[in-house]
Each structure stands twice: as C-alpha cells, then as structure tokens.
Amino acid sequence: MIRPMVLLCSFxxxxxxxxxxxxxxxxxxxxxQGPRQLAKQTEAAVVxxxxxxxxxxxxxxxxxxxxLLNQDFAGLARxxxxxxxxxxxxLGLRSHYQERSHDIKIIFYSPEGLSIQLVDDITYDVQxxxxxxxxxxxxxxxxxxxxxxxxxxxWKVRVLQAEQK
Amino acid sequence: MRGPHACILALMISSALVVANGxxxxxxxxxxxxxxxxxxxxxAGSGKAVLYIAGPAQVLKRDAQxxxxxxxxxxxxxxxxxxxxxxxxxxxxxxGEFDVAPASQPASLSFLARPSRIPxxxxxxxxxxxxxxxxxxxxxxxxxxxxxxxxxxxxxxxTRTVVANQGAAWTGMNSATKEGNxxxxxxxxGISAVxxxxxxxxxPCGLKMSARKVSDKLNLETDPLRDCGGNAVTDGTIVTFTxxxxxxxxxxxxxxxxxxxxxxxxxxxxxxxxxxTGVVMGNEIRWEGHE
Numbered sequence: 001m002i003r004p005m006v007l008l009c010s011f012x013x014x015x016x017x018x019x020x021x022x023x024x025x026x027x028x029x030x031x032x033q034g035p036r037q038l039a040k041q042t043e044a045a046v047v048x049x050x051x052x053x054x055x056x057x058x059x060x061x062x063x064x065x066x067x068l069l070n071q072d073f074a075g076l077a078r079x080x081x082x083x084x085x086x087x088x089x090x091l092g093l094r095s096h097y098q099e100r101s102h103d104i105k106i107i108f109y110s111p112e113g114l115s116i117q118l119v120d121d122i123t124y125d126v127q128x129x130x131x132x133x134x135x136x137x138x139x140x141x142x143x144x145x146x147x148x149x150x151x152x153x154x155w156k157v158r159v160l161q162a163e164q165k
Numbered sequence: 166m167r168g169p170h171a172c173i174l175a176l177m178i179s180s181a182l183v184v185a186n187g188x189x190x191x192x193x194x195x196x197x198x199x200x201x202x203x204x205x206x207x208x209a210g211s212g213k214a215v216l217y218i219a220g221p222a223q224v225l226k227r228d229a230q231x232x233x234x235x236x237x238x239x240x241x242x243x244x245x246x247x248x249x250x251x252x253x254x255x256x257x258x259x260x261g262e263f264d265v266a267p268a269s270q271p272a273s274l275s276f277l278a279r280p281s282r283i284p285x286x287x288x289x290x291x292x293x294x295x296x297x298x299x300x301x302x303x304x305x306x307x308x309x310x311x312x313x314x315x316x317x318x319x320x321x322x323x324t325r326t327v328v329a330n331q332g333a334a335w336t337g338m339n340s341a342t343k344e345g346n347x348x349x350x351x352x353x354x355g356i357s358a359v360x361x362x363x364x365x366x367x368x369p370c371g372l373k374m375s376a377r378k379v380s381d382k383l384n385l386e387t388d389p390l391r392d393c394g395g396n397a398v399t400d401g402t403i404v405t406f407t408x409x410x411x412x413x414x415x416x417x418x419x420x421x422x423x424x425x426x427x428x429x430x431x432x433x434x435x436x437x438x439x440x441x442t443g444v445v446m447g448n449e450i451r452w453e454g455h456e
Contacts, residue, residue, distance in 0.1 A: 034335050076302055084224050091226045108333045111292035112279040117333050128219050135251050136260045142247040145331050162247035163306045164264040
C-alpha cells in the first residue's frame with residue numbers, strides 16, 4: 001500500500017510546475033481542436049486564471065461570500081455558484097474545498113479567440129459544515145470541464161461543470 | 166517537509182479525519198441521475214436524519230425518515246456536476262458521491278460567428294463556434310451533432326455537420342462570390358441559432374483611370390471600380406491619385422462615389438500620375454499636354 005502511495009506522491013511532487021494552495025498542478029500537452037494556435041503566454045494565463053478561479057470558488061463557498069466570485073467568474077458559472085452560496089447561507093451550510101491536484105488539458109481554442117475550453121482531472125477534499133458543525137469530509141476525484149473567456153485583464157470562467165469520468 | 170513524505174502524511178491525516186467524523190458507511194446512491202429529472206435515495210434503519218446533497222453547482226438539504234427513500238422531484242437538482250451526499254442522524258453519518266449528467270436534448274446554443282462583415286470570396290474566412298446547452302443551461306458534454314449552414318440568395322448553401330466535443334463545435338466557411346447578406350444557421354437537436362454575415366465586395370480588380378484637361382487642370386476619373394467577382398466596390402472606399410513632376414508631388418485621397426473616383430490636379434507637362442486603392446495599384450499616365 002505504501003509503495004503505490006510513494007509512487008503517486010513522487011509523481012505529484014515532480015509534476016507540479018505550479019505548486020501552491022492548489023496542490024500539485026500538471027498541465028498536459030495541448031492538443032487543440034480548431035484552427036487557432038495557442039501562444040504559450042495565453043496558455044499560461046489561462047491556466048493561472050483557471051487555478052485562481054478554483055481558489056476563489058473555494059473561498060466563496062467557505063465564507064458564503066458571493067462577491068468574491070466577481071474576480072474570476074462570469075455569466076452562467078457566476079450565476080450558478082452565486083445561487084449555491086445563497087442556498088448555503090439560507091440553509092446554514094458552508095463547504096470547504098481544498099484542492100490536492102489538478103491535471104489540466106486545454107482542448108479547444110475557438111477560431112475567433114474568444115473562448116478556451118479545458119478539462120481538469122481534479123482531486124480535492126470537501127468538508128460540509130452545518131452551522132459550523134462538521135458533517136463529513138470527503139476525498140473527491142472528478143473531471144471538470146471549463147470554458148473561459150477573456151475580459152479586460154484576465155480570463156474568466158463562464159462554465160465550470162463536473163462530468164462523469 | 167516537501168515531496169512524497171508530506172503527501173503521504175496529508176493522505177494519512179485525511180483518512181484519519183474521515184474516520185474521526187464518524188462516517189459509518191456508504192449511501193446507496195443512484196448510478197445515473199439526469200439534470201432536472203426526479204430521483205430518490207433509499208435509506209436504511211429507523212429514526213430521523215438529514216440528507217445533504219452538496220456540490221459547487223448546487224446544494225440541497227432534506228429531512229429524512231430512515232427506512233424510507235428521500236424523494237427528489239423533477240427540477241429539484243438541475244445542475245449537472247459531481248455531488249457529495251451526506252445522510253446524518255444522531256447515531257451515524259453515511260456518505261457517498263454521485264454524478265448528475267446533463268440532459269442529452271439540446272435546448273440552447275451559444276453561437277458566435279465571425280466576422281460580421283467580410284469581403285467576398287475568402288476561403289474559410291467565416292468561422293463559427295458553438296457551445297451546446299440543455300434546458301437547465303448545462304453544457305452537454307456527450308457527442309452531439311451540430312450542423313452549420315451558410316446561405317446567400319445567389320448561390321447554393323454551404324452545409325457542414327460537426328460532432329461537438331465536450332460541448333464545443335466549430336467550423337470554417339467560405340464567403341460567397343457575390344456580395345449580400347448571408348444567413349448563418351447553427352442547429353443541434355432541433356434547436357437553431359441564426360447570425361447574419363454581411364459579405365461586401367473585395368479589393369478592386371483592374372483599377373484604371375483616365376485624364377482629361379479642363380482649363381488649366383487635369384480631371385482624373387477611374388473606370389467603375391469592381392472586385393474580381395464583378396461586384397461594385399462600396400462607395401466610400403478611398404482612392405489615392407498621385408501626381409509627380411520635376412518640382413514636387415501632389416497626392417489626393419478621394420472616396421468612391423457612385424462607383425467611381427474623381428479628382429482634379431494641376432496640369433503639369435511631363436507629370437507622372439498614378440492611382441491606387443489599398444494595396445491595389447492602377448495604371449499610370451504621363452501627361453504630355455494632350456489626351
């Protein structure tokens with residue numbers, strides 16, 4: 001049991017080009033559908049802003065603060081997560097997300113350059129609290145699909161949705 | 166402490182946390198839940214409990230009577246995603262995870278066609294990107310055929326069908342050889358979205374001018390400006406006449422009006438006069454004092 005864990009951890013430690021509160025981050029080589037080339041700077045900005053969005057989402061869901069979403073989310077994603085936060089606040093709930101690892105692959109850059117889509121095999125811990133009483137802690141492995149669009153200064157997440165692996 | 170040791174420690178602490186929280190079993194959760202559809206979660210035992218369904222996309226809290234299923238009506242859980250379920254009673258806590266899939270029937274398309282105005286006869290000059298959503302605004306990530314049709318009044322329609330990958334599809338289309346508005350339709354599962362692309366004449370083809378002396382001036386005038394497909398160049402297109410002589414140079418920029426461009430320049434004997442628009446050069450005239 002220990003050996004596979006050591007191997008896993010070695011891989012995670014080695015793979016993390018980004019390593020902060022997001023846990024380890026691995027960015028897979030890009031294989032795009034679509035005619036538009038993805039510049040390295042754009043790729044780096046998208047990954048950075050996407051990871052920031054997860055941090056923001058975690059903080060917003062933990063503090064039940066809708067306004068935190070404004071920096072990194074727009075459109076459908078912002079509306080959806082804002083509704084979740086409103087429901088959490090109404091029900092006396094909070095959820096604490098702690099990312100352990102991301103495995104990100106950019107899969108689509110739209111021809112006009114106004115949207116980028118990526119998939120992320122993510123592992124995170126989620127703790128659910130009811131009136132600050134810890135109900136459960138769960139290790140989750142999921143695949144998320146995200147669509148980001150550029151704004152004045154950063155890429156914002158418009159769609160962030162887990163799909164069946 | 167970094168690397169493998171820290172990671173192992175984190176995993177062990179996490180495992181210990183789960184045990185310490187008294188989670189005593191897994192919930193029997195449905196394998197396939199479709200966004201917006203009714204479903205139920207069975208429970209075992211007796212007494213009262215509370216069932217929590219939590220994910221970033223939605224959160225629900227329901228009172229439960231153990232031994233009886235907890236029913237969720239259509240529309241209760243309508244956001245696709247990954248959810249953690251927690252059934253909490255005085256004596257135990259059961260947990261589980263499940264996925265909610267988008268409905269397979271498209272209900273709306275996010276359709277972006279670019280550019281909105283394009284010269285005629287450009288290969289793959291018009292591009293389109295589509296994202297496919299269900300009736301609850303979930304991105305339909307299963308493969309979904311999307312058809313694109315670009316039609317103009319004067320030519321057969323161009324049609325392409327693309328299978329959306331992870332909810333996204335794109336295509337490129339040629340602009341027509343004749344000017345006019347093109348109707349660009351994206352369609353998936355009976356849902357369509359329409360955009361209009363204005364196709365305008367391209368650069369002039371065979372720019373030609375003539376010169377005529379009027380008193381002490383030269384009246385320069387182009388032939389009617391047309392692109393290579395025979396479309397009249399749009400009025401307002403700038404044409405530049407340049408006259409060079411031994412003492413200097415005169416440049417006149419004029420817009421095309423009623424299909425032609427006209428300008429007056431001084432009639433210097435021996436002057437060389439040229440005409441251009443954009444990157445297109447026209448003919449040259451050497452003014453020798455007569456036409």
